[in-house]
Amino acid sequence: MKGIADFERSLFELVRRTSVDLPMDVETSLRAAYARQKKGSRAREVLGTILENVELARKNDAPLCQDTGTMTFLFRVPENFDTNMLVAKTRAAVSKATRLGYLRQNTIDSVTGAGYETNIAHGAPIMHFEQCARKVVEAHLLLKGGGCENMGVQYSLPNTKIGADRDLDGVRRCVLHAIQNAQGAGCAPGIVGVCIGGDRATGYAHAKEQFFRKLDDKSPVKALARLERMLLKEANELGIGPMGLGGATTVMGIKLGALSRAPASFFVSVSYMCWAFRRRGAILGLRGDIKRWACK
Numbered sequence: 001m002k003g004i005a006d007f008e009r010s011l012f013e014l015v016r017r018t019s020v021d022l023p024m025d026v027e028t029s030l031r032a033a034y035a036r037q038k039k040g041s042r043a044r045e046v047l048g049t050i051l052e053n054v055e056l057a058r059k060n061d062a063p064l065c066q067d068t069g070t071m072t073f074l075f076r077v078p079e080n081f082d083t084n085m086l087v088a089k090t091r092a093a094v095s096k097a098t099r100l101g102y103l104r105q106n107t108i109d110s111v112t113g114a115g116y117e118t119n120i121a122h123g124a125p126i127m128h129f130e131q132c133a134r135k136v137v138e139a140h141l142l143l144k145g146g147g148c149e150n151m152g153v154q155y156s157l158p159n160t161k162i163g164a165d166r167d168l169d170g171v172r173r174c175v176l177h178a179i180q181n182a183q184g185a186g187c188a189p190g191i192v193g194v195c196i197g198g199d200r201a202t203g204y205a206h207a208k209e210q211f212f213r214k215l216d217d218k219s220p221v222k223a224l225a226r227l228e229r230m231l232l233k234e235a236n237e238l239g240i241g242p243m244g245l246g247g248a249t250t251v252m253g254i255k256l257g258a259l260s261r262a263p264a265s266f267f268v269s270v271s272y273m274c275w276a277f278r279r280r281g282a283i284l285g286l287r288g289d290i291k292r293w294a295c296k
């Protein structure tokens with residue numbers, strides 16, 4: 001049935017573009033970082049190589065990084081939409097993208113160590129569904145590399161070691177501590193997603209949700225918007241720089257979210273995303289046709 005087949009085609013295109021074409025806001029931020037570094041510095045050299053890599057990936061229709069990452073899809077669908085169909089079409093699109101080399105065979109059986117040829121396995125790809133009132137399907141995709149995923153960390157406050165109490169200054173200390181500890185590993189300059197509160201599972205999930213935001217947006221919560229600004233400045237004053245080689249740009253963005261919490265717990269979950277910040281969204285019609293790209 002033609003209408004249904006369109007979903008597979010459109011989702012394949014979403015995966016392809018996400019893998020090869022860095023979003024414009026991220027590229028603009030990398031170019032601004034490059035311009036800020038001293039001529040002849042290692043930071044400038046690293047950023048120059050990254051920018052060259054970005055251009056080559058786009059031109060050659062090749063993945064931005066050899067690690068094409070863990071796939072997280074976020075779908076917003078109208079009421080009564082057939083999500084089983086969407087799951088099947090997403091899996092087919094991912095298999096095809098793997099076969100054609102837009103995704104590396106990147107999924108491993110955690111018990112046997114065997115690889116999955118198609119990237120389709122228990123828990124892969126990750127798919128989240130939400131309902132929306134509109135008569136379209138929003139499809140968003142995030143590809144997150146393993147190196148930066150390893151830099152994620154969760155704090156339980158209070159934490160006397162880093163002097164963090166259960167307040168926003170405590171949150172600030174956690175975020176700076178996580179960036180300081182990473183020392184550029186996970187391929188800086190990156191983006192930091194944070195969740196204040198929640199439990200251990202929802203905290204990390206909400207921290208990662210922050211990566212669907214644009215780099216130049218700010219939290220709608222005034223206190224968090226203020227803290228995002230302050231943290232970005234302070235993190236870049238640490239001087240860790242691209243790949244930890246020193247310089248004025250360690251992170252390109254810090255995005256804070258918050259969830260309610262239980263009285264006995266106060267978690268701060270920090271997720272780190274590398275410079276290869278591959279995220280893209282598409283607005284699809286009910287037959288699966290791409291109406292427009294949501295994040296260019």
Ligand code: SF4
Nearest residue numbers: 065145147148187274
């Ligand atoms: S952390 Fe990112 S840029 Fe570094 S190897 Fe992994 S995917 Fe590539």
